[in-house]
Amino acid sequence: MxxxxxxxxxxxxxxxxxxxxxxxxxxxxxxxxxxxxxxxxxxxxxxxxxxxxxxxxxxxxxxxxxxxxxxxxxxxxxxxxxxxxxxxxxxxxxxxxxxxxxxxxxxxxxxxxxxxxxxxxxxxxxxxxxxxxxxxxxxxxxxxxxxxxxxxxxxxxxxxxxxxxxxxxxxxxxxxxxxxxxxxxxxxxxxxxxxxxxxxxxxxxxxxxxxxxxxxxxxxxxxxxxGDLPDTGAPLPEDADVTLSGGITVVDFDTPQSVALFGQKGIERDDDDFFAAYVMNHILGGGSFESRLMTEVREKRGLTYGVYSYLVPRDYAATYMGSVASANTRIAQSIQVIRDEWARMATEGASEQEVADAKTYLTGAYPLRFDGNGPIANIMVAMQMQGLPVDYIATRNDQVNAVTVDDVKRVAGELLDPDGLHFVVVGKPEGLPDVTQ
Known part of the structure; x- marks a missing residue:
C-alpha cells in the first residue's frame, strides 16, 4: 500500500x-x-x-x-x-x-x-x-x-x-x-x-x-x-511591542567566526506598501547573489559566505531582519557595510534595472511553489490565515509588477531605519564600537 x-x-x-x-x-x-x-x-x-x-x-x-x-x-x-x-x-x-x-x-x-x-x-x-x-x-x-x-x-x-x-x-x-x-x-x-x-x-x-x-x-x-471541537480556546495573544533600538549587543562565545543577527521594526503583511517593501528587500538583501548586501559584503570584500535580509510579518508583530557570519576580525567591517547599504537604500532607493530584475525574478519564481497537492494546500491555508482573498494566486504577480521605482524609493525611505538597526553578535568580535554586553 x-x-x-x-x-x-x-x-x-x-x-x-x-x-x-x-x-x-x-x-x-x-x-x-x-x-x-x-x-x-x-x-x-x-x-x-x-x-x-x-x-x-x-x-x-x-x-x-x-x-x-x-x-x-x-x-x-x-x-x-x-x-x-x-x-x-x-x-x-x-x-x-x-x-x-x-x-x-x-x-x-x-x-x-x-x-x-x-x-x-x-x-x-x-x-x-x-x-x-x-x-x-x-x-x-x-x-x-x-x-x-x-x-x-x-x-x-x-x-x-x-x-x-x-x-x-x-x-x-x-x-x-x-x-x-x-x-x-x-x-x-x-x-x-x-x-x-x-x-x-x-x-x-x-x-x-x-x-x-x-x-x-x-x-x-x-x-x-x-465539528465537535469546543467553540473557543484560550484567549489569543495581544500584539507585541517591538522594543528594538539601534546598537550592538555582543554575546561572548568561543568561536573563530562571529554570527550576527540584525533587525529593526518591520511592515505588516496587510500594509498597502507590503509589495513595494518586498521588491525593495529582494534588491537589498533577499536576492541571494544578486542582492546589494551580497555584492558589497561578499563579492567585493570577501567578508562572508552569505548575508541576507528578510521581512518577518508575524501575526502579532512585524520586524525586518537579516543575518551574516564573518571572522571575528572582520565582523565589525561587515556590520559597517550592512549599515551603509541600509542607509544608501533608504536615501537613494533602487534603479530602474534593479526593480525590473527583481520583479522578473519574483514573478518567475512564484509558479514553482505550486508543485503538488501538498504545497498548494499549504499555500491556501496560509492565505486564509493572512486574510488574503481567494483570487490572490491569480493576482499576486500583478501586484508585484505594479510596484514602481518611485514606490521602492518612498517605502525604503519610510521603512528603513539605519540608526534603529540593532545587531546581536555571538562570538569574540574585534573592533566593534558602541558595544553592550
Whole structure:
C-alpha cells in the first residue's frame, strides 16, 4: 500500500499544477469554512489544518507545554499506543505530521481516496483522544530537552534567542517556544491536557484541501474530523511591542567566526506598501547573489559566505531582519557595510534595472511553489490565515509588477531605519564600537 501512495505522488508531481488553480470556498454543514481545489485525476487528498495562536498560547510559567504536546500527538491515540498507531498509519498508506510555531499549530494529512474514511478516523483520534502516555511523555520530553541543550551551543540559536528577548520582551515571541530545560522538566500530564484544550478550538481554525474530493465530501469530512471541537480556546495573544533600538549587543562565545543577527521594526503583511517593501528587500538583501548586501559584503570584500535580509510579518508583530557570519576580525567591517547599504537604500532607493530584475525574478519564481497537492494546500491555508482573498494566486504577480521605482524609493525611505538597526553578535568580535554586553 505505501508503494501505491509513492507512485501516486510521483505521478501527481509531474502535473503542471500552475496551469489553473481554481479555489472553491465551502462551508461544512456545522459551519466550518474551508478552501478546496479539486483534482480528481489522482486518487489522493492533501489536507492542511491550522489553529491560530500556536505556542504563543502557552500558559504563564508553562513555556514549552504546547510544543511538547504537539510532539506527542502522533505518539498514540484512542485505543492505540505509539507503536500501534504507527502501524495503523502505515497500513493505510497515510501520512500525518504535526508542527507548531509561535503563530499556529499545523496538521498535515495525506491519504488515498480509497482509505479516506479510515484515515480521517485515525487522524481524528490524534486530535480528540491523544493518549499522552507516561512513557511517551518522558521519551519526547527527553528529545525536547536534548534539542534545548544543543541550541544552547549553537551560535545561530543563541543569537536568535537574544534578539527575540530584546525585540519582544515579555511577549511569547520573546522566548523560545520549546521552553527551557527547567520549564520542560516541570511539565505534567495535566499541563499537556490544558495546552491541548487551549489550542484545539473552532474559533481559530483554518482548513484547506487539494485532491480527489468534492465540496460535499469535504464538508462531511471536516465535520467528522473537527465539528465537535469546543467553540473557543484560550484567549489569543495581544500584539507585541517591538522594543528594538539601534546598537550592538555582543554575546561572548568561543568561536573563530562571529554570527550576527540584525533587525529593526518591520511592515505588516496587510500594509498597502507590503509589495513595494518586498521588491525593495529582494534588491537589498533577499536576492541571494544578486542582492546589494551580497555584492558589497561578499563579492567585493570577501567578508562572508552569505548575508541576507528578510521581512518577518508575524501575526502579532512585524520586524525586518537579516543575518551574516564573518571572522571575528572582520565582523565589525561587515556590520559597517550592512549599515551603509541600509542607509544608501533608504536615501537613494533602487534603479530602474534593479526593480525590473527583481520583479522578473519574483514573478518567475512564484509558479514553482505550486508543485503538488501538498504545497498548494499549504499555500491556501496560509492565505486564509493572512486574510488574503481567494483570487490572490491569480493576482499576486500583478501586484508585484505594479510596484514602481518611485514606490521602492518612498517605502525604503519610510521603512528603513539605519540608526534603529540593532545587531546581536555571538562570538569574540574585534573592533566593534558602541558595544553592550
Amino acid at each position: 505505501k508503494h501505491l501512495l509513492a507512485a501516486v505522488l510521483t505521478v501527481f508531481l509531474a502535473i503542471p499544477a500552475w496551469a489553473e488553480i481554481k479555489i472553491e470556498e465551502i462551508t461544512s454543514p456545522s459551519g466550518i469554512d474551508a478552501w478546496l481545489v479539486q483534482e480528481p485525476s489522482i486518487p489522493f487528498v492533501a489536507l492542511e489544518i491550522r489553529f491560530a495562536g500556536g505556542a504563543s498560547l502557552d500558559a504563564s510559567g508553562k513555556r514549552g507545554a504546547i510544543n511538547l504536546m504537539t510532539g506527542l500527538l502522533e505518539e498514540g491515540a484512542g485505543d492505540l499506543d505509539a507503536r500501534a498507531f504507527a502501524r495503523a498509519t502505515e497500513a493505510l498508506a497515510a501520512s500525518f505530521s504535526y508542527s507548531v510555531d509561535d503563530d499556529s499549530l499545523g496538521i498535515s494529512a495525506r491519504f488515498l481516496t480509497e482509505n479516506r474514511d479510515a484515515a480521517v478516523a485515525l487522524l481524528r483520534s490524534t486530535i480528540k483522544e491523544p493518549r499522552f502516555d507516561a512513557d511517551s511523555i518522558e521519551r519526547v520530553r527527553a528529545q525536547v530537552i536534548a534539542n534545548i541543550q544543543s541550541s544552547a551551543k549553537d551560535p545561530n540559536d543563541i543569537a536568535g534567542d537574544a534578539f527575540a528577548a530584546m525585540a519582544y520582551g515579555d511577549h511569547p515571541y520573546g522566548s523560545a517556544l520549546s521552553g527551557t530545560e527547567n520549564s520542560v522538566a516541570a511539565l505534567t500530564r495535566d499541563d499537556l491536557l490544558a495546552a491541548h484544550k487551549a489550542v484545539f478550538a473552532r474559533d481559530r481554525l483554518y482548513v484547506s484541501a487539494v485532491g480527489d474530493i468534492t465540496p460535499d465530501e469535504l464538508g462531511q469530512l471536516i465535520d467528522t474530523l473537527l
